[in-house]
Amino acid sequence: MTDRKQINIKIKSDKAEKWQRHIEDNPQYSSMTDLIRQSVEKEIAGGNQPTSPSEEASGKEIAEMKDMMKRSQQQLTKLKHTVSDLEEEMQGRGPPEKHIRSEIFAALPDKDVNKPQNPKEIADKIGGPVDQEMVSETLRSMSKDMGVVKQRIGNDAVLYEKEVK
Numbered sequence: 001m002t003d004r005k006q007i008n009i010k011i012k013s014d015k016a017e018k019w020q021r022h023i024e025d026n027p028q029y030s031s032m033t034d035l036i037r038q039s040v041e042k043e044i045a046g047g048n049q050p051t052s053p054s055e056e057a058s059g060k061e062i063a064e065m066k067d068m069m070k071r072s073q074q075q076l077t078k079l080k081h082t083v084s085d086l087e088e089e090m091q092g093r094g095p096p097e098k099h100i101r102s103e104i105f106a107a108l109p110d111k112d113v114n115k116p117q118n119p120k121e122i123a124d125k126i127g128g129p130v131d132q133e134m135v136s137e138t139l140r141s142m143s144k145d146m147g148v149v150k151q152r153i154g155n156d157a158v159l160y161e162k163e164v165k
Contacts, residue, residue, distance in 0.1 A: 108162040116152050116159035
């Protein structure tokens, strides 16, 4: 004869399905009986006691986990500051002058091939962070500094083209 006692409980079918899904998702339970046994023992022990010795964490392990979390938090904070600094730097300045000049030069029509264009047409061709005012200022500067950027006056607008040799 065994000194075990069988206890039967009745629950609604939707609750039984929920418990069964929990068993399938958690390999520490081998059956419905195992889930119920461990849950009852845990409740009797005060609700926060681990159900098996493998679930217990030593003081040393807890301290190591706290240190690891602290280091992770410090790294995350440092990363946030770096991203914030980069965003501020990017907002404070546009594309480098050399890059703008090369983009504008590439967009200029060739003399004797296409008709000259105004700064708005060139800015539209380039797109991005370059606007008409920036293109206009850069073209004025380029026409003074470079012999290949030519400025022409036509139909109430200043037009530009590049002279290729």
